[in-house]
Amino acid sequence: MKKTWWKESVVYQVYPRSFNDSNGDGIGDIKGITEKLDYLKELGIDVIWLSPVYKSPNDDNGYDISDYEDIMDDFGTMEDMEELLKEGNKRGIKILMDLVVNHTSDEHKWFIEAKKSKENQYRDYYVWRDPVNGREPNDLTSAFSGSAWEYDEESGQYYLHLFSKKQPDLNWENEEVRSRVYDMMNFWIDKGIGGFRMDVIELIGKIPDEKIMSNGPKLHEYIKEMNKKTFGGKDLLTVGETWGSTIEIAKQYSNPDDSELSMIFQFEHILLDQQPGKEKWDLKPLELLDLKKALSRWQTGLEGTGWNSLFWNNHDLPRIVSRWGNDKEYRVESAKMLATLLHGMKGTPYIYQGEELGMTNVRFESLDDYKDIESLNMYKERKEKGYTHEEIMESIYSKGRDNARTPMQWNESENAGFTSAEPWIKVNPNYKEINAESQLNDENSIFNYYKKLIKIRKANPVVVHGEYKLILEENKEIFAYTRTLENEKLLVVCNFTENKAKFALKEQIEFKTKELLISNYDADVNEPIGTIDLRPYESRMYKLTVHC
Numbered sequence: 001m002k003k004t005w006w007k008e009s010v011v012y013q014v015y016p017r018s019f020n021d022s023n024g025d026g027i028g029d030i031k032g033i034t035e036k037l038d039y040l041k042e043l044g045i046d047v048i049w050l051s052p053v054y055k056s057p058n059d060d061n062g063y064d065i066s067d068y069e070d071i072m073d074d075f076g077t078m079e080d081m082e083e084l085l086k087e088g089n090k091r092g093i094k095i096l097m098d099l100v101v102n103h104t105s106d107e108h109k110w111f112i113e114a115k116k117s118k119e120n121q122y123r124d125y126y127v128w129r130d131p132v133n134g135r136e137p138n139d140l141t142s143a144f145s146g147s148a149w150e151y152d153e154e155s156g157q158y159y160l161h162l163f164s165k166k167q168p169d170l171n172w173e174n175e176e177v178r179s180r181v182y183d184m185m186n187f188w189i190d191k192g193i194g195g196f197r198m199d200v201i202e203l204i205g206k207i208p209d210e211k212i213m214s215n216g217p218k219l220h221e222y223i224k225e226m227n228k229k230t231f232g233g234k235d236l237l238t239v240g241e242t243w244g245s246t247i248e249i250a251k252q253y254s255n256p257d258d259s260e261l262s263m264i265f266q267f268e269h270i271l272l273d274q275q276p277g278k279e280k281w282d283l284k285p286l287e288l289l290d291l292k293k294a295l296s297r298w299q300t301g302l303e304g305t306g307w308n309s310l311f312w313n314n315h316d317l318p319r320i321v322s323r324w325g326n327d328k329e330y331r332v333e334s335a336k337m338l339a340t341l342l343h344g345m346k347g348t349p350y351i352y353q354g355e356e357l358g359m360t361n362v363r364f365e366s367l368d369d370y371k372d373i374e375s376l377n378m379y380k381e382r383k384e385k386g387y388t389h390e391e392i393m394e395s396i397y398s399k400g401r402d403n404a405r406t407p408m409q410w411n412e413s414e415n416a417g418f419t420s421a422e423p424w425i426k427v428n429p430n431y432k433e434i435n436a437e438s439q440l441n442d443e444n445s446i447f448n449y450y451k452k453l454i455k456i457r458k459a460n461p462v463v464v465h466g467e468y469k470l471i472l473e474e475n476k477e478i479f480a481y482t483r484t485l486e487n488e489k490l491l492v493v494c495n496f497t498e499n500k501a502k503f504a505l506k507e508q509i510e511f512k513t514k515e516l517l518i519s520n521y522d523a524d525v526n527e528p529i530g531t532i533d534l535r536p537y538e539s540r541m542y543k544l545t546v547h548c
């Protein structure tokens with residue numbers, strides 16, 4: 001078993017625009033993050049994944065970058081960034097930068113040049129095609145609605161944009177593009193960052209003419225080259241965002257030979273509450289058995305040959321307590337249960353800002369209060385297709401990305417203590433009930449529960465390295481599993497419903513000692529574990545020592 005620091009770490013994602021505003025302009029900023037490092041240290045995390053802070057016209061909140069080596073004015077300066085790295089370092093917190101290199105902004109100097117003429121030396125940095133029969137080269141669509149091709153009047157060609165038309169795709173076939181990207185990565189590595197989260201990295205090997213987007217034939221060649229020319233041998237954490245990975249592909253990315261990445265994000269579990277073959281907006285209820293199957297397949301599939309990331313949330317996803325928990329009567333219990341389930345698994349856990357407080361989805365009445373380009377474009381498209389306003393809003397309430405982007409709820413003062421000005425997006429009205437200040441001093445809070453889970457991980461190698469096994473496979477209410485490392489075993493039991501449920505072991509587990517490491521209810525530590533009457537959303541994590 002190869003040990004590395006990132007297997008033992010917990011990562012916390014900061015979405016800077018919504019985290020903490022230090023200068024009273026309604027927008028979170030880098031100084032605001034530095035101010036909150038002690039809060040993060042208190043929680044016990046080791047790494048911050050920082051969503052993009054680079055120069056950007058903000059068509060897609062920073063995922064449209066116009067200068068990779070400069071900082072967005074809204075967020076501060078390069079000095080602020082260096083200060084954040086320094087202050088993070090002092091506290092043993094590393095910073096992962098978000099690497100967005102499938103595309104740039106159309107305001108990046110490369111694209112401004114490329115657009116000037118077909119002969120421009122930057123033209124081939126992007127993907128240009130002639131019209132076919134006076135129309136788009138093919139029917140590829142953008143993730144943000146409509147065609148993925150945008151016509152450029154002046155040159156009479158189309159350019160490719162798999163996201164908004166202000167996010168033209170880079171041409172990774174071009175060796176110069178690759179080497180400019182590697183130079184930029186080394187610029188950040190030299191500043192002392194802890195690694196990279198790689199935005200939609202699976203798309204860089206695309207062949208648009210054959211409509212191959214994810215997992216193109218040269219993808220792994222490029223990643224190996226990137227590894228060699230930048231972070232390889234430097235002991236950094238690298239995590240690739242991949243929506244189309246199978247376990248076999250994941251093994252290639254995260255193979256312990258270190259030739260590619262530390263790990264990937266895979267989204268199989270995240271897709272389970274959408275209708276198959278349809279869009280994320282087309283909802284269907286989650287079946288617990290599907291979730292058990294999906295997560296367990298990845299746990300066992302990568303055992304010994306790769307490494308999992310563990311997450312429920314990020315800036316693109318709805319809040320987990322609203323999605324698969326119960327954000328009303330059992331908000332606290334279900335948030336803790338979901339945390340137990342995830343943090344007991346094998347892999348590196350990621351916490352998205354506010355998840356540690358049990359922050360919930362939001363329901364703004366007016367569409368004007370929504371800011372996300374994806375939701376706004378979808379609204380227009382579905383309205384034209386005849387969906388009703390109410391139907392579309394229900395989809396946005398369940399799946400819209402702004403659910404995760406409302407400001408961090410720090411305290412019960414106006415705007416949840418996020419800003420002294422009007423925030424760029426409205427605060428979730430439940431901030432008086434749900435905020436960090438009230439949770440820090442409450443030993444039963446969700447915050448303190450996450451803190452304890454992180455401590456348990458640090459103190460128990462079985463949490464990091466133990467082998468996973470699903471138990472009670474067919475039980476539709478309880479998600480339970482064990483993790484085994486030498487003579488230690490972890491037993492994790494989670495009631496996924498708002499009803500009582502009986503946990504009954506099929507086969508007795510032999511053990512010498514038993515310790516209840518954590519539970520979200522008061523539980524009798526001496527209660528036998530063979531059968532347990534679980535209360536709504538009850539979860540327990542036991543450590544057992546077993547005979548060798």
Ligand code: NOJ
Nearest residue numbers: 060063100163199200316
């Ligand atoms: C994935 C990012 O997480 C998302 O926020 C962004 O819109 C797209 N990639 C495009 O960069």
